[in-house]
Amino acid sequence: MKNKFYITTAIAYPNSVPHLGHALEIVQTDVIARFHKLLGDDVWFQTGTDEHGTKNWETAKKKGKTISQFLDENVDAFKKLYKELNISYDYFIRTTDKKIHHPGAIELWNNLIKAGDIYKKKYEGLYCVGCESFKVKRELIDDKCSHHPKLKIKVVNEENYFFRLSKYKNELFEKISSDEYKVIPKKRKNEILSFLKDAKDISFSRPKKSLPWGISVPGDDEQVMYVWCDALSNYITGIGYGRDKKKFDKLWPADVHIIGKDILRFHAAFWPAMLLSANISLPKKLLVHGFILSSGAKMSKSSGNVIEPFSQIEKYGSEIFKFYLIETMPLESDGEYSEELLVERVNTELVGNLANFIYRTLSFLNKNFDGSMIIAKDDEFTDLIESKFKEAKSFYENYDLRNALNTILRISAIGNKYFQDNEPWALIKKDKKKAHEVLSLSTNLVKNLIILLKPIMPMFANNVEKQLNLKNLVFTDLNFDLKNHKIGIADILFRKIELVKSEEKKSVFSKLDLKVAKIVDVKNHPNADKLYLIELDCGEKRRIVSGLKDFYSVDDLKGKNILLLYNLQPAKIRGEKSEGMLLAADTGDKIGLLFAEKSKPGDQVFVDGISNCSKQISYKEFSEVKIKSENGKAYFEGKPLKTSSETVFVDKKVDGNIC
Ligand SMILES: [Zn+2]
Structure with missing residues (x-):
């Protein structure tokens, strides 16, 4: 029996076209999903869009479009990006989908009512339209939201439904501190534990007059579900909650949700509390990535440091873009995106290290041994490399993708050194058999390198697989057992690239x-x-x-x-x-x-x-x-x-x- 592996991104808010942060999250998720497929797991990868809310409604109006026209256009832009990035998602959920999503959101609401965890209360709060959420005074800087310093904070007086988050804060504290619901990295775990100590009940609905675009509260036509029950529920409705129990039981709980650090609270406190209340098991893990910065700052139009995913793909190609996103993003903190560094990393690592090792190995084997491999053994060399495989695999398993990639590149560097030290071009004149063994081991290493790289650069890996005259390699093929095999034609894989400045039009x-x-x-x-x-x-x-x-x-x-x-x-x-x-x-x-x-x-x-x-x-x-x-x-x-x-x-x- 295969293990099931259910993985999600956060659903994107399609108020405009996708930005670099969306690209980062979908790429990280794709890498983890592909890794698990290569382990032999039965993977279900869900992504989608969070389409209700005032901001979408108002932007559509401002642009003179109907809400559905506006959303369809932006959703298409997300799907186009995911296609260009070769993302292997299985299902794209839209929260405006009345057939797939609404029945489950309504069932969840009703289950929270049954548990006695939803109540109505008059409420006065500070509201940021940008975040579409209530704020408490101490979160504001100079009376402004830190994410939206240009927007005015509104004082809102409403009668709303509330959810008893406070009832679950202790139980959640236990489950998160014991890693039963594992929050990665540690920094974010500590952050949510400190929030939970003092968690208050949360506003769970809004009057229809202030939020005209959403799912109606069951049994109360004056009220619309607020984003928590409407959007977070996508993780269960997309796999059948409220309509397909068999599928839901097969896939839930999620093995990992992947989100940005700005929505930590919603996923590490609100969402699991709702699940506890509805008697649904908790997801296993939450992976929280940082922001991707440009010139040391958050990207914004006013700073002029916005880097757009589509233009990066056009300039450098999607696999180089993916390679660099993974390479630059640490697990624990924010990452920096710089095109200068992208060019440097590609030329040093992809061209100078990896592609160089692969090409020199395969072309030498072709030229001198007609592409044929023999049995070869060198325990010292293979033991060292095999311990590195374990390292790389363990980094993947712990979602530390940057270190997984770096380990793979170090393995390639060991390969280059092995090739250089053995001097097969000289050895061949003295001891042809020994030279053939060196090349056969090096070719095995090429095979192993591309297996390890498949989650990050699948097209590149497929290309090398073809050159090796092999197919469908998976993680169980990580070994030095390939022998009596004839490879195909070797070809250069990456050439040096140069920085393309956006401002200057290319001559x-x-x-x-x-x-x-x-x-x-x-x-x-x-x-x-x-x-x-x-x-x-x-x-x-x-x-x-x-x-x-x-x-x-x-x-x-x-x-x-x-x-x-x-x-x-x-x-x-x-x-x-x-x-x-x-x-x-x-x-x-x-x-x-x-x-x-x-x-x-x-x-x-x-x-x-x-x-x-x-x-x-x-x-x-x-x-x-x-x-x-x-x-x-x-x-x-x-x-x-x-x-x-x-x-x-x-x-x-x-x-x-x-x-
Ligand atoms: Zn805000």
Whole structure:
């Protein structure tokens, strides 16, 4: 029988599009869910949106939209983000779902009534519209809410229903301090224990006139459920409470709720007290993450330090974004998000450490041993690594994801050192069998690394799995037993990245990857009179098809250093493959090639202040980059094209467009 594992995020308040904090929480939850799937558990992962409340109602009105139109649009933005992040959730609950959610919320309310824990009382309180909650005086700073210093605190006089939180504070104190309901990290546990000592009953409903958008209180049409019974109940209604007892009994209690530190009280006091009152068992664990800061401060439009998840994904890709979120977020406190650090961590760890180890191992095995593995043993090495597996696994189990990731990266560093120390490139000449054993062990380590990384970077792991010619690896495959196996083709996994500043629009020139290439040989195209086949050395061998015949003889070309558009999509021209294109100034009747005679094959060609990317481009994209020649030099927006040793020159001083 599989263990069930029920995991939730907090439900997001869709008053606007998702921010970085939402991305962090869903990614953390996804990592834990995937980890448990790889352990073989039967995972149910629920997320969703908290859609009632005054703020949604008023924002919709302000925007001139119906409430459902407004909510649908924002919910779509959340779902789009989760899709781009490759989140493996099983169910997305919306608290406006009358079929799925409302019956359970109403049943819960009725059960609290039955227990005698709901009563009506006149109430005067301080209310923050931003938080949609009552505040006590000592929580305010200069009479303002600390989260919403610009909003006015309202004095609200109402007759509301109350829930007897005070009745359960001692029982809860016991269950939390004994870890029966485990609050992680310790800091948050202590915080909630101190709150519980003095917990008072809480307002549990609002008059319909002040909260027009919500679930009506059973038997009282004047009152609407306040957020506690309406929203917190999603964790049970989503899995069938009030409508599907079989499913509910199978999945409840939740194994872990994941929330932000700002809603600790609701999840560590109000929610479990409601469950105790309704005679429902408590969730097992509560994982509380901190905030994600930018430049040391909470992100806000007025500080200008907002980092948006969609733009980060667009710039760096979703797996790099996920890698960095996990890498930067400590278990115990707030984390700092900095794009400079993201670039540094990716280049150091993903490119320099992990991808480097994987690529050098697999390509060496392919090149020298035809990709085949043999039986190999090195107890000292494998014992050390296996103790690290246990460490990484234990960090995952305790939800310390940052340390899990760091342990994995340290294992990869040990792999790199093992490879380096054994010098297989030298060893192979002295003791071929020993070199083969080193490579077989290293390949086993590659396999293990990607199993460990699967929860965080599943697409990357799948890619390596394919290169290894393996499938569906899980945690029980963590071992050095892979032998007599032939791997597939190795490919480079990550390349160095550069910081992309949001303010500066990327120059179109950055799309070009231009390299110096030496013409090694020139032949006539077999099927076309006017075309040459040109063999090039640009650090690697390339061949292009080019229409230079009317302008340059074979002897004019041989041995020359030309400029090659290196990242042009390969094409077939009259049946011959062409990998790139050489650059020339063209007036229509005259053509002058661009030369860099003092440079070496493979040297980068650039203009000052613009960095290049290596993504493939089409000819159309290239033609949108306007490079011009003048007086024997080539310019982009007034800056000359150059290499590290010279300025590029245009043959025959042809003035025209470069194409
Ligand atoms: Zn507030």
